[in-house]
Amino acid sequence: ETGIVVVGAGQAGLQAAASLREAGYGGLLTMIGDEPSLPYQRPPLSKAYLAGKVDATGLFLRAPGFYADHGIACETSVEAVAIDRAARRVRLSDGRDLGYDHLVLATGSRNRPLPVPGTELAGVYQLRSIADADRIQAAIGEARSIAIVGAGFIGLEFASICAARGLSVTVIEAADRPMARAVSEPIATFFREVHESAGIRFLFGGGVQAIEGWAGRAASIVLSDGATCPADLVLIGIGVLPNQDLAAEAGLHVEDGIVVDSVLLTDDPSISAIGDCARFPTRFAAHGTARVESVQNAIDHGRCLAARITGRPAPYDAVPWFWSDQGGHKLQMVGLPGPSDVSVRRATAGGFTVFRYRGPHLTGIETVDSAAEHMAARRIIARGLSPTQDEAADPTFDLKALAM
Numbered sequence: 001e002t003g004i005v006v007v008g009a010g011q012a013g014l015q016a017a018a019s020l021r022e023a024g025y026g027g028l029l030t031m032i033g034d035e036p037s038l039p040y041q042r043p044p045l046s047k048a049y050l051a052g053k054v055d056a057t058g059l060f061l062r063a064p065g066f067y068a069d070h071g072i073a074c075e076t077s078v079e080a081v082a083i084d085r086a087a088r089r090v091r092l093s094d095g096r097d098l099g100y101d102h103l104v105l106a107t108g109s110r111n112r113p114l115p116v117p118g119t120e121l122a123g124v125y126q127l128r129s130i131a132d133a134d135r136i137q138a139a140i141g142e143a144r145s146i147a148i149v150g151a152g153f154i155g156l157e158f159a160s161i162c163a164a165r166g167l168s169v170t171v172i173e174a175a176d177r178p179m180a181r182a183v184s185e186p187i188a189t190f191f192r193e194v195h196e197s198a199g200i201r202f203l204f205g206g207g208v209q210a211i212e213g214w215a216g217r218a219a220s221i222v223l224s225d226g227a228t229c230p231a232d233l234v235l236i237g238i239g240v241l242p243n244q245d246l247a248a249e250a251g252l253h254v255e256d257g258i259v260v261d262s263v264l265l266t267d268d269p270s271i272s273a274i275g276d277c278a279r280f281p282t283r284f285a286a287h288g289t290a291r292v293e294s295v296q297n298a299i300d301h302g303r304c305l306a307a308r309i310t311g312r313p314a315p316y317d318a319v320p321w322f323w324s325d326q327g328g329h330k331l332q333m334v335g336l337p338g339p340s341d342v343s344v345r346r347a348t349a350g351g352f353t354v355f356r357y358r359g360p361h362l363t364g365i366e367t368v369d370s371a372a373e374h375m376a377a378r379r380i381i382a383r384g385l386s387p388t389q390d391e392a393a394d395p396t397f398d399l400k401a402l403a404m
């Protein structure tokens with residue numbers, strides 16, 4: 001008997017399996033995960049987990065008993081290494097070979113490597129897994145000067161936790177502001193000021209030439225202008241790459257992600273791709289397709305896939321949203337605005353909101369410390385509504401009424 005095999009036991013793979021059972025799928029269901037842990041949440045790794053406010057069991061997406069209770073074989077510490085599409089079999093690193101009726105690729109993404117000398121030194125880290133977070137946690141106590149390469153979400157969340165512990169933190173960023181690819185200028189400026197007032201130092205507009213070491217351990221960073229910055233703990237946070245090699249080697253179409261159609265099928269009707277690894281068509285992206293790295297996307301992809309397989313197919317059309325916690329503030333974003341989209345800012349009761357426009361079209365809404373506005377924003381973007389820029393700028397304009 002064959003059934004559904006899910007490769008990747010992360011946020012998307014777990015959601016697919018859970019939603020399949022919820023929707024009544026009664027066949028064999030196997031998840032293949034190459035990490036030692038049962039499926040867990042990654043967002044706390046750079047937030048509450050790193051701050052010591054939650055332990056590893058608190059990260060589990062489902063209690064350990066869930067899998068047996070729902071007839072899901074969740075295999076850990078084993079990798080899927082090849083797909084034989086003609087025979088519909090997937091080869092595992094322990095030598096086994098699993099047949100499938102349908103294969104779900106939920107392989108996620110991995111950290112982008114920094115192509116400079118010295119990244120192999122002790123004290124240089126990236127943050128993706130529980131194992132990474134544990135190694136970093138063990139090293140923080142000894143660190144004197146922390147350098148973070150890349151002012152993205154993970155780098156800044158890490159920076160704010162280190163600063164709160166009273167550590168010396170420098171963030172090195174090639175762009176001229178933090179989170180430059182992801183958020184508007186007003187949001188970037190706000191968070192820059194928040195972090196600077198917490199003592200975090202930013203070096204913008206330059207790259208890294210090398211990490212230099214002493215006795216095998218990181219000691220300093222050489223910047224592109226030749227200046228050096230002391231660093232005995234280095235976190236590299238320069239984005240991720242989709243895990244698409246398994247798909248590419250099986251001849252599936254990949255293009256910065258495993259390319260899928262509106263119902264998340266690859267060019268093989270027996271194989272779907274979901275979560276961070278999938279490039280899918282979406283009306284929310286300027287160029288018509290997107291690859292989105294977020295919990296929302298992983299969950300909604302998993303649900304969409306389960307609905308299709310259990311006989312209720314519908315094109316994927318969930319509104320993209322994301323959050324980040326930095327320096328005691330909550331940033332929430334809806335939509336997929338481009339870096340050059342216009343920003344219209346207005347104050348709210350607790351914080352502020354930025355509306356993003358491409359021409360007359362509203363492409364995204366970013367809020368700081370305004371959960372209620374964020375919830376209204378999700379409905380407005382989902383429905384494709386575009387208040388005028390004058391309306392958006394007006395603090396008395398009722399976003400919730402528009403969202404009704």
Ligand code: FAD
Nearest residue numbers: 008010011012034042043079080107108275276293294295
């Ligand atoms: P993953 O969760 O990465 O799961 C994929 C799994 O597949 C991994 O365990 C991987 O090891 C495994 N795998 C890959 N290839 C194979 C193979 N061949 N065989 C077997 N297993 C394989 N998102 C938010 O929305 N908000 C946040 O605040 C936020 N914060 C984050 C903080 C950190 C530190 C990180 C790392 C991520 C954060 N994210 C956040 C992103 C979010 O966690 C991801 O978008 C989400 O986990 C994607 O789910 P996924 O299932 O596609 O991939």
